[in-house]
Amino acid sequence: MDNSQLMKGILEGCVLSIIARGETYGYEILSVLEEAGFEDTGEGTLYPLLTRLEKNGLIVCRRAKSPLGPIRKYYSATEAGITGLEEFRSRYRLIAESAEKILYGQGGTQHD
Amino acid sequence: MDNSQLMKGILEGCVLSIIARGETYGYEILSVLEEAGFEDTGEGTLYPLLTRLEKNGLIVCRRAKSPLGPIRKYYSATEAGITGLEEFRSRYRLIAESAEKILYGQGGTQHD
DNA sequence: CACAACTACTTTGCATTGTCAAGTAGCTTT
DNA sequence: AAAGCTACTTGACAATGCAAAGTAGTTGTG
Numbered sequence: 065m066d067n068s069q070l071m072k073g074i075l076e077g078c079v080l081s082i083i084a085r086g087e088t089y090g091y092e093i094l095s096v097l098e099e100a101g102f103e104d105t106g107e108g109t110l111y112p113l114l115t116r117l118e119k120n121g122l123i124v125c126r127r128a129k130s131p132l133g134p135i136r137k138y139y140s141a142t143e144a145g146i147t148g149l150e151e152f153r154s155r156y157r158l159i160a161e162s163a164e165k166i167l168y169g170q171g172g173t174q175h176d
Numbered sequence: 177m178d179n180s181q182l183m184k185g186i187l188e189g190c191v192l193s194i195i196a197r198g199e200t201y202g203y204e205i206l207s208v209l210e211e212a213g214f215e216d217t218g219e220g221t222l223y224p225l226l227t228r229l230e231k232n233g234l235i236v237c238r239r240a241k242s243p244l245g246p247i248r249k250y251y252s253a254t255e256a257g258i259t260g261l262e263e264f265r266s267r268y269r270l271i272a273e274s275a276e277k278i279l280y281g282q283g284g285t286q287h288d
Numbered sequence: 289c290a291c292a293a294c295t296a297c298t299t300t301g302c303a304t305t306g307t308c309a310a311g312t313a314g315c316t317t318t
Numbered sequence: 319a320a321a322g323c324t325a326c327t328t329g330a331c332a333a334t335g336c337a338a339a340g341t342a343g344t345t346g347t348g
Contacts, residue, residue, distance in 0.1 A: 072182070101277070114297095249326070
């Protein structure tokens with residue numbers, strides 16, 4: 065059992081959240097994810113996810129030259145993206161609360 | 177985007193946690209999950225999950241007659257299951273913290 | 289200029305797993 | 319005995335994280 069199953073779905077909301085903070089691009093998102101603790105996130109995970117978000121109209125992308133390498137794709141959240149993010153947060157919180165209720169107990173299990 | 181992706185992996189730990197509390201069987205687990213908030217969990221989700229947990233040695237099962245219907249499969253957690261549950265809780269907490277850091281911000285929910 | 293190294297994004301293919309749907313089987317009630 | 323409940327099983331499917339390899343632009347070294 066590895067982390068990948070836990071990651072599913074969560075990552076999508078997190079990436080959307082990062083983009084919603086301000087225009088950014090793939091490589092930078094990767095570093096933000098790593099800083100936050102998603103250390104194993106690879107390009108093969110992120111880029112398809114960005115494509116999916118874009119296809120669903122939650123983010124839009126603009127191509128611009130990088131001062132360093134090849135063209136970057138700068139993403140920013142659409143209004144639908146902002147709305148979707150709120151919905152995601154709600155769903156996430158519900159599930160997280162349900163999970164924690166079961167995992168740690170309502171008040172019975174003392175966890176450090 | 178539906179809940180199913182968020183559920184992946186989380187459910188496994190939750191079911192393991194429920195079983196770790198004491199011997200129980202599928203139908204009962206379903207009702208516990210529903211009470212906790214996992215309302216859409218169907219049999220087709222739970223039973224394969226139980227099989228998987230058993231195959232991985234995290235739970236064991238014992239068949240016993242039910243006062244009502246057909247034979248029940250009572251599950252209980254093995255030592256490996258307890259250990260696995262602890263590990264799951266740690267992993268879950270790490271991911272949840274990372275996710276919440278991104279979703280809600282480090283110091284507060286409101287950021288511009 | 290040619291080649292390597294780095295940045296940045298793309299694509300393919302796979303394994304895992306939640307979900308829908310239908311099925312099997314025992315027990316109780318009518 | 320037929321219907322309806324409890325309880326578990328199975329098959330097919332779709333979503334998605336992930337590894338690995340590929341494409342392409344820029345810079346530095348010779």
